[in-house]
Amino acid sequence: MAQTYFNEMYHNGRAREPYQQLENWTQAMPAEFRSLKQAEAEALFRRIGITFAVYGEGGDPDRLIPFDMFPRVFSNAEWTRLERGIKQRARALNAFLVDVYGRGEIVRTGRIPGRLVYQNEAYEKAVVGFVPPRGVYSHIVGIDLVRTGPDDFFVLEDNCRTPSGVSYMLENREIMMRMFPTLFRENRIQPVDSYPTILRRTLASVAPAKCTGEPTVVVLTPGHFNSAYYEHSFLSDMMGVELVEGQDLFVEGEFVYMRTTEGPKKVDVIYRRIDDAFIDPLCFRPDSMLGIPGLMDVYRSGGVSICSAPGAGVADDKAIYTYVPEMIRFYLGEEPILHNVQTWQCGKADDLKYVLENLGELVVKEVHGSGGYGMLVGPKSTKAQIEAFAERIKANPGNYIAQPTLALSTVPTFVNEGVAPRHVDLRPYCLVGERIELVPGGLTRVALTDGSLVVNSSQGGGVKDTWVLAG
């Protein structure tokens, strides 16, 4: 089956409006100049030391993720719609979290099956009945989007815990500006460099009830062996706050303190990049060496804020994802602006029948799987692989969901032969505190291999600067 893909730059034989300036830019660029610039970009990334894996994919932690110099561009109108959709989703996800740790109206009214929520691994009994400051559980919502047409955007997944990759968004821009200053004079590109300031403001705005005065914010990292350590140190640096490990903090009385050379200093807001299971051995995994004993008691009694709030993960589960449009209608009384990818739940008899009959065209995923494990990409599989996978689904249908193979949009990308279209996705980072804010941009990942739809850096993916033009 011949597949056609939406090319974000060239549509119906013409350069689309947001990309018109770039047409002249590439056409005027000699090949030698381009390879020189590409080498310069790589040297800059190496010098900065930004080499971590995106989204915890594993792999060589010192490997550089390829940076493609051809930007991905959104018009102001396109972005305005995306922004509304992303903020709407972030509001609904937070309303859902407050609800399922409270009265659970969405379950009581039969809109979501209780077992999906309450028996979910990410559901934390320890925070039931607690409403975090300003009713926010997920302070940084990373929403993964794909595009299939001029007006067709779909949400692939939500990330409500501690989505990574935002340092790429900032560094990609920094490097583009250094290498091509004229591009930024010729195009009215909205800045993204306010992200650390807004992040800090967001974190400070959710300081706990017992905090009086200017809140002390810290970034809590598992340590330098973590694949995203670069990002942890980068963000704490940019925000002008301390980067700490569990052993740097301790609980005494009603508060959490940080050891400093001038003695203990009270900490009010912890932006943690450690999973729930490890943050407090007295409450969660007793063998955790990364956390702070007693933290959860301080948290629940209003002595400190934890971002994202423990328990936020129940909102970004693959099985819960299906119900996000329902959340938007239920909590906000609005119609979803951004759509989910159509999803068949193999646990439902009708869906199972459809999935088994159409395996060749579908992508099938395990409900709790991640990183591409336990996955079938129908169009790229052999008949034998499909038949074997069908047996696995039949053995445990409830464990699988299926989605159509999406025709991801393409953006021109520098390749050996010149410029060629390559498939992309997008992760914007929505900040939720006193206000809901979104810097105009995000992280664009690109599949550098010709024809590949897999943008993961472990499988030949790279990153691009993402532009939003001023109106």
Place this chain on the structure above:
Amino acid sequence: MILTVQHTTIYRYGAPVRGVVQSHRLTPSIFDGQRTRSWTITVDGGLSGGGFRDGAGDWVQGCSVRGPVTEVAVQVEGVVETQDLAGLLRGHRELVPPDCYLSETAVTRADAALTELAHAAIAGTSDPLDRAHRLAAAISDAITYQPDVTTANTTAAESLALGKGVCQDHAHALIAAARVQDIPARYVSGYLMADGDAVSNEAAHAWAELWIKGLGWIGFDPANRCCPDARFIRLGSGYDASDAAPIRGTARGPGAESLDVTVAIQAVQQ
């Protein structure tokens, strides 16, 4: 019945530690079966941390002790008025959905033997309450009360295989068996006045609660083949013993820790 409680837990450290942090679930539950007349928790040199009532209805209290220190004593003293509600946890305010207690933990995982026991126990009855009683009786039959053969880390499956254990093992096994039948079940920690031939795990006592639609949470104590009555004082609940522990704590420092617990529960003559 009026019960007096004296419960002392002493932590001793081989070398002075820099500090101790604890989380206490040491306050009697609030429900129709018990009323607290007086209750004090004393920790020498202890700084009271944040306290709050959690979603399961338990009062949780943080506590820390500044080091260097080689010994921390937690002393609980109080008087509680109790009445026999035949195991019913009536009038208990909580928010955690019962379905939450269908999740298993490492120690409450049902193996083939527990699964088989659970199926055999309920054969022939469909009444939920009857099923719960039969499950509890089956656990009492299968595990004989015998101290010092199991440890704090023994799993439900292991104690069933041994055929022996203490109240903690009975409770874990009943929780595992109940979940096999899709009955939400949880671990309860508390005290028992051991009169006559009643057994309690020398220190504190533990039992299980099963969720029965229409009735709510009902306690079952397989170690004593009964439902909690006026001899029982309920403190708190959790998925298993570690989740429901009355004291969870940790010390900063290398010293080896030893523990000494004494519990005395007595009925006041009226």
